[in-house]
Amino acid sequence: xSPARPDVTDIADVVPGRExxxxxxxxxxxxxxxxxxxxxxxxxxxxxxxxxxAARETGLPTGRLYGEVARTTGQxxxxxxVVLEGGYLEATIDHAVRDATQPRPDLRRWLVPVGTVxxxxxxxxxxxxxxxxxxxxxxxxxxxxxxxxAHPGHGSTSRRxxxxxxxxxxxxxxxxxxxxxxxxxxxxxxxxEHPDVDAGAFTGSVRGGRALADxxxxxxxxxxxxxxxxxxxxxxxxxxxxxxxGAALAAGLASSFTLGVGQFCTKPGVVLVPTGSxxxxxxxxxxxxxxxPMLTDxxxxxxxxxxxxxxxxxxxxxxxxxxxxxxxxxxxxGAERFAAAADVLTEEVFGPATVLVTYDGADELQAAVDAxxxxxxxxxxxxxxxxxxxxxxxxxxxxxxxxxDGWPTGVAVxxxxxxxxxxxxxxxxHTSVGATALRRFLRPVVYQDAPEHLLPPELRDDSTVPRRVxxxxxxxxxxxxxxxx
Amino acid sequence: xSPARPDVTDIADVVPGRExxxxxxxxxxxxxxxxxxxxxxxxxxxxxxxxxxAARETGLPTGRLYGEVARTTGQxxxxxxVVLEGGYLEATIDHAVRDATQPRPDLRRWLVPVGTVxxxxxxxxxxxxxxxxxxxxxxxxxxxxxxxxAHPGHGSTSRRxxxxxxxxxxxxxxxxxxxxxxxxxxxxxxxxEHPDVDAGAFTGSVRGGRALADxxxxxxxxxxxxxxxxxxxxxxxxxxxxxxxGAALAAGLASSFTLGVGQFCTKPGVVLVPTGSxxxxxxxxxxxxxxxPMLTDxxxxxxxxxxxxxxxxxxxxxxxxxxxxxxxxxxxxGAERFAAAADVLTEEVFGPATVLVTYDGADELQAAVDAxxxxxxxxxxxxxxxxxxxxxxxxxxxxxxxxxDGWPTGVAVxxxxxxxxxxxxxxxxHTSVGATALRRFLRPVVYQDAPEHLLPPELRDDSTVPRRVxxxxxxxxxxxxxxxx
Numbered sequence: 001x002s003p004a005r006p007d008v009t010d011i012a013d014v015v016p017g018r019e020x021x022x023x024x025x026x027x028x029x030x031x032x033x034x035x036x037x038x039x040x041x042x043x044x045x046x047x048x049x050x051x052x053x054a055a056r057e058t059g060l061p062t063g064r065l066y067g068e069v070a071r072t073t074g075q076x077x078x079x080x081x082v083v084l085e086g087g088y089l090e091a092t093i094d095h096a097v098r099d100a101t102q103p104r105p106d107l108r109r110w111l112v113p114v115g116t117v118x119x120x121x122x123x124x125x126x127x128x129x130x131x132x133x134x135x136x137x138x139x140x141x142x143x144x145x146x147x148x149x150a151h152p153g154h155g156s157t158s159r160r161x162x163x164x165x166x167x168x169x170x171x172x173x174x175x176x177x178x179x180x181x182x183x184x185x186x187x188x189x190x191x192x193e194h195p196d197v198d199a200g201a202f203t204g205s206v207r208g209g210r211a212l213a214d215x216x217x218x219x220x221x222x223x224x225x226x227x228x229x230x231x232x233x234x235x236x237x238x239x240x241x242x243x244x245x246g247a248a249l250a251a252g253l254a255s256s257f258t259l260g261v262g263q264f265c266t267k268p269g270v271v272l273v274p275t276g277s278x279x280x281x282x283x284x285x286x287x288x289x290x291x292x293p294m295l296t297d298x299x300x301x302x303x304x305x306x307x308x309x310x311x312x313x314x315x316x317x318x319x320x321x322x323x324x325x326x327x328x329x330x331x332x333x334g335a336e337r338f339a340a341a342a343d344v345l346t347e348e349v350f351g352p353a354t355v356l357v358t359y360d361g362a363d364e365l366q367a368a369v370d371a372x373x374x375x376x377x378x379x380x381x382x383x384x385x386x387x388x389x390x391x392x393x394x395x396x397x398x399x400x401x402x403x404x405d406g407w408p409t410g411v412a413v414x415x416x417x418x419x420x421x422x423x424x425x426x427x428x429x430h431t432s433v434g435a436t437a438l439r440r441f442l443r444p445v446v447y448q449d450a451p452e453h454l455l456p457p458e459l460r461d462d463s464t465v466p467r468r469v470x471x472x473x474x475x476x477x478x479x480x481x482x483x484x485x
Numbered sequence: 486x487s488p489a490r491p492d493v494t495d496i497a498d499v500v501p502g503r504e505x506x507x508x509x510x511x512x513x514x515x516x517x518x519x520x521x522x523x524x525x526x527x528x529x530x531x532x533x534x535x536x537x538x539a540a541r542e543t544g545l546p547t548g549r550l551y552g553e554v555a556r557t558t559g560q561x562x563x564x565x566x567v568v569l570e571g572g573y574l575e576a577t578i579d580h581a582v583r584d585a586t587q588p589r590p591d592l593r594r595w596l597v598p599v600g601t602v603x604x605x606x607x608x609x610x611x612x613x614x615x616x617x618x619x620x621x622x623x624x625x626x627x628x629x630x631x632x633x634x635a636h637p638g639h640g641s642t643s644r645r646x647x648x649x650x651x652x653x654x655x656x657x658x659x660x661x662x663x664x665x666x667x668x669x670x671x672x673x674x675x676x677x678e679h680p681d682v683d684a685g686a687f688t689g690s691v692r693g694g695r696a697l698a699d700x701x702x703x704x705x706x707x708x709x710x711x712x713x714x715x716x717x718x719x720x721x722x723x724x725x726x727x728x729x730x731g732a733a734l735a736a737g738l739a740s741s742f743t744l745g746v747g748q749f750c751t752k753p754g755v756v757l758v759p760t761g762s763x764x765x766x767x768x769x770x771x772x773x774x775x776x777x778p779m780l781t782d783x784x785x786x787x788x789x790x791x792x793x794x795x796x797x798x799x800x801x802x803x804x805x806x807x808x809x810x811x812x813x814x815x816x817x818x819g820a821e822r823f824a825a826a827a828d829v830l831t832e833e834v835f836g837p838a839t840v841l842v843t844y845d846g847a848d849e850l851q852a853a854v855d856a857x858x859x860x861x862x863x864x865x866x867x868x869x870x871x872x873x874x875x876x877x878x879x880x881x882x883x884x885x886x887x888x889x890d891g892w893p894t895g896v897a898v899x900x901x902x903x904x905x906x907x908x909x910x911x912x913x914x915h916t917s918v919g920a921t922a923l924r925r926f927l928r929p930v931v932y933q934d935a936p937e938h939l940l941p942p943e944l945r946d947d948s949t950v951p952r953r954v955x956x957x958x959x960x961x962x963x964x965x966x967x968x969x970x
Contacts, residue, residue: 025878094900104897107897109921388936393507393511397506400930403934404936412590414579415953415955417592443905444903448886449890450889454873468572
């Protein structure tokens with residue numbers, strides 16, 4: 001790992017070669033769990049220093065940053081649990097059927113690491129989606145070396161974190177060279193094109209992600225690229241819900257779309273409300289006005305341009321005009337106009353801006369729903385009397401997470417979590433948050449008629465990981481002589 | 486479904502619209518299992534007629550074609566079992582933790598159909614990788630409408646099969662319009678670019694697959710594309726194995742590389758043997774010489790060109806010269822020359838040609854292994870005295886299936902099977918054969934705090950599918966009052 005700023009030519013020193021890849025993939029699951037916990041412990045220990053550096057660089061409040069470090073280390077420990085449990089390997093054993101009409105060989109399938117992963121850090125999460133964030137944690141858990149491209153918005157935080165990660169991995173006995181950091185725009189491009197890089201993971205803008213995805217797909221040897229890109233996160237408020245508690249919903253929305261100065265990929269950017277809603281009436285008075293510092297100058301400038309773009313669309317009313325960069329903005333537009341101008345109105349504006357789309361009756365609501373692009377999340381606020389089945393079904397085709405009576409900001413890191421959605425939210429059928437994020441960095445291998453000593457322990461007959469044997473799922477080791485659990 | 490040859494403008498009539506997609510994704514797992522079994526039964530019933538048509542079109546022997554129909558219907562029935570079992574849904578339930586420092590919502594994840602799948606048929610399997618083949622079966626099983634692009638090499642077989650599939654689906658109560666057939670080169674291109682198509686699956690050449698993959702990735706809304714492309718399927722014979730039974734290995738190789746006139750994606754195209762091997766000495770006498778009809782004129786012409794290309798490489802000896810299209814060819818080259826000219830010598834020649842690579846000692850063997858590209862399979866012939874761990878590990882990075890003491894032709898359709906490998910074998914981390922082929926046509930959705938009646942039955946607390954609950958895998962329904970299984 002080179003802590004200095006490598007230019008393009010330095011990438012050759014950071015991207016691992018064949019020996020390092022082999023050393024990493026040959027490590028055991030308990031070893032990798034130990035690395036992840038060691039990194040988590042080291043980051044927790046250094047949290048005061050890390051938060052101080054990050055606060056200086058990003059302007060984010062220290063309370064939020066302490067929370068993010070905890071989220072990051074909790075995530076590392078979850079992946080340690082996932083690796084130790086072993087279900088992620090999808091171990092599958094089909095014993096031979098030698099005397100059948102069509103004899104069948106012994107087949108044993110599991111998932112193996114895909115190789116070296118290039119991780120592109122996000123601007124808005126200097127810890128949780130950065131150097132030691134979810135992409136790095138899940139790649140290391142999978143058995144893949146990692147090269148992180150630091151985000152320029154928090155270079156010092158990135159370098160400091162990388163030093164801690166490198167030292168912790170070394171002390172935990174991990175192979176040298178399995179983790180590296182590069183910086184700079186050109187280095188990022190060279191990385192996805194490097195012949196020894198085997199997959200990419202990115203969190204950021206649609207434009208940036210698309211450019212990298214195109215390069216990944218255009219290589220002589222194309223590689224998988226997992227982009228978490230832009231998201232508009234629609235919220236639908238039914239007439240009954242607005243009628244029952246529209247003002248409370250307005251308070252919830254005000255908190256959600258301004259949280260973190262709106263700089264979350266899960267910020268609700270479009271809210272469908274009935275005409276004359278209590279929510280729309282209450283919202284302007286509940287939003288704290290005034291500018292807040294944004295993560296970078298580029299983001300601040302893009303926010304100003306984005307809000308101007310929204311305000312300039314025909315039929316859009318400015319309910320709450322922004323007062324400079326980082327200042328909340330609320331717009332309103334009728335459902336028909338929204339549907340007609342959806343290409344502009346559903347383009348993500350990163351920052352505290354949201355658009356209220358007013359619908360008059362079921363047909364207008366349907367027209368607005370039809371105009372929604374793919375998103376990470378979609379939210380329904382309804383009541384027990386609403387028939388929401390059809391709406392929920394429709395939204396499930398347009399989002400990876402469908403929420404009820406909540407707000408999309410906040411992504412719990414758990415076994416079931418899914419953070420992904422149809423294009424342009426992501427370019428993948430996999431998640432970047434939660435236990436199954438490992439699957440991005442794994443590929444299947446099946447062994448046919450392998451001598452038992454050449455099989456990994458997880459695929460032998462005395463395997464202890466969850467596995468499918470001759471078609472039947474076995475949740476844990478069958479302990480013949482012990483009472484069933 | 487239009488049984489005539491639609492030109493480009495007809496695609497609009499075949500690609501399903503929103504209503505059909507919704508109707509298909511809302512069907513239940515038992516319904517979809519019933520469709521698959523109905524299609525299997527109808528194909529079995531029509532097998533005499535289907536085999537007769539296919540034999541005329543492809544020149545393949547009827548015995549082989551009857552076997553392929555059986556494989557196809559067995560595959561449809563396996564996917565019915567997979568759908569009914571439900572483990573493929575990856576159902577995951579995390580109950581809420583409301584009173585924690587960081588309260589956690591109720592999260593319930595499963596996999597949902599990705600939408601309409603474009604299936605591109607293969608030349609060499611008029612049934613098993615064609616209209617009602619594995620891609621179609623797994624897409625229907627997943628809950629996706631299917632549009633098949635027929636292979637021009639067996640248009641009548643494709644149309645006949647499509648009529649049977651359409652009628653069987655209709656009689657089984659499947660939504661109208663969920664299955665269609667298109668024909669023609671231009672129709673195939675328009676299909677992958679159609680805005681209502683959501684994924685592609687292809688079996689064929691690297692060039693054809695790459696062209697479609699590039700179009701899928703270059704769309705305004707990129708879609709996943711799963712290509713099963715070219716494969717060289719290396720075989721490594723150790724000195725000890727050659728010494729112990731080189732002549733028997735020669736007989737096995739002769740059968741394998743000429744099976745089906747070598748027109749299998751799993752044909753062994755490169756065989757690493759020790760210098761002066763018994764295998765190489767015995768092989769020429771064991772190969773039945775003479776031309777055999779190939780699947781199409783294009784394939785026959787490409788075979789002649791491919792064998793000429795191999796023969797023209799410096800240092801390559803012609804052990805058995807081909808006698809026209811479809812006639813077996815064996816070449817020999819030293820390991821060092823092979824490594825130097827690997828770009829040409831590892832390009833798939835579709836047909837009964839194979840290259841013996843002779844190595845003198847461990848270093849030359851390593852050089853040859855280092856030059857191998859990604860493949861669907863890699864095979865080791867060794868003895869109990871050989872230390873094969875390192876070789877097996879290396880080959881597992883270059884192939885999706887690692888075989889011991891067998892031959893790669895023949896792909897059992899089972900739960901554990903994996904038919905995929907690093908580029909250029911495939912462009913995906915998923916399989917096109919075996920139970921997990923469904924995963925290509927699914928995407929995750931998580932429900933947050935959903936009212937129970939809005940959840941699919943598989944995600945409710947009384948779910949009966951295999952699932953992970955609060956981190957622990959539950960292989961089947963917990964039957965509290967019954968004795969544990």
